[in-house]
Amino acid sequence: MPKKNDSNGWKKTSIAIFGLTSCEGCQFAILDLHEKFFELTKYIDIDEFRLIEDEKERSHYDISFVEGNPVTMENLHILKRIRKISDIVVVLGGCADIGGVWEIKNYHDYKKIGCYVYDKCKTIENREVVEVPKAIKVDYIIPGCPINAQNFLDLVFSLLNGTPWTLFDNPVCYECQINKNPCLLQQGKICLGPIALGGCNAVCLNSRQECWACRGILSQPAEKIVNLIKILKSHGWNKADILEKMEFFGARDRIEAALKEAEKKK
Ligand code: SF4
Ligand code: SF4
Numbered sequence: 001m002p003k004k005n006d007s008n009g010w011k012k013t014s015i016a017i018f019g020l021t022s023c024e025g026c027q028f029a030i031l032d033l034h035e036k037f038f039e040l041t042k043y044i045d046i047d048e049f050r051l052i053e054d055e056k057e058r059s060h061y062d063i064s065f066v067e068g069n070p071v072t073m074e075n076l077h078i079l080k081r082i083r084k085i086s087d088i089v090v091v092l093g094g095c096a097d098i099g100g101v102w103e104i105k106n107y108h109d110y111k112k113i114g115c116y117v118y119d120k121c122k123t124i125e126n127r128e129v130v131e132v133p134k135a136i137k138v139d140y141i142i143p144g145c146p147i148n149a150q151n152f153l154d155l156v157f158s159l160l161n162g163t164p165w166t167l168f169d170n171p172v173c174y175e176c177q178i179n180k181n182p183c184l185l186q187q188g189k190i191c192l193g194p195i196a197l198g199g200c201n202a203v204c205l206n207s208r209q210e211c212w213a214c215r216g217i218l219s220q221p222a223e224k225i226v227n228l229i230k231i232l233k234s235h236g237w238n239k240a241d242i243l244e245k246m247e248f249f250g251a252r253d254r255i256e257a258a259l260k261e262a263e264k265k266k
């Protein structure tokens with residue numbers, strides 16, 4: 001994104017970081033950049049970021065990052081307003097991108113479940129979870145739960161320099177094997193690494209925790225998904241066990257859509 005020229009020379013790009021309903025982990029991932037984050041502020045103005053300030057919302061931002069999911073109508077109105085007042089909108093993290101943990105409820109009878117949780121469930125707003133790219137037009141997506149903050153930095157600098165930005169486009173298995181981790185799938189565990197979008201340095205596998213595709217899935221031939229399901233079934237897992245892991249971060253709908261698409265092509 002070219003910087004704007006004003007009477008004093010170059011004007012810094014105006015950035016906003018908004019949080020809808022979320023755990024704020026992706027915003028904290030940005031702050032965890034420490035000195036790199038402060039270095040960035042030499043080139044941009046952070047005009048909205050409630051973790052570090054409480055300024056009044058402005059009428060325009062060059063780039064807005066949106067973390068969290070619009071789980072309430074109020075969130076949805078805010079999201080639509082963000083789109084109106086921003087030149088570029090970037091999805092920040094799995095809650096916004098693929099529904100994240102919020103989306104688990106879409107796969108169940110969420111109206112009924114709400115009544116187990118809340119005493120006066122009829123008065124609690126309990127809507128179907130909508131992914132941000134389905135609610136508004138978005139320009140870029142930074143995946144992950146939480147995001148890889150380096151992706152955030154790279155995207156900001158690409159936009160400032162007007163250069164293309166691309167995401168790592170290999171499965172989690174790629175980095176897992178570079179890191180010489182033992183394969184948990186071969187040990188019979190439910191690991192979605194072969195179909196999951198990598199770029200996280202296989203951080204879960206490095207701690208011997210299976211991958212449940214928090215960055216979403218690769219755009220890939222559905223045969224890979226079919227093969228993975230076959231392998232898991234050969235280890236004795238049933239469909240419900242496998243679906244449970246797929247829905248944990250909201251990837252299940254995309255996996256099922258890819259399978260349906262493949263079915264149609266037969
Ligand atoms: S994507 Fe994960 S880390 Fe980021 S806000 Fe949502 S739950 Fe938190
Ligand atoms: S443990 Fe998971 S991510 Fe690693 S190689 Fe095996 S299937 Fe792939």
Ligand code: SF4
Pocket residue numbers: 145172196197198200201202203204205210211212213214215
């Ligand atoms: S290993 Fe899988 S679940 Fe863990 S951070 Fe990477 S993509 Fe997400």
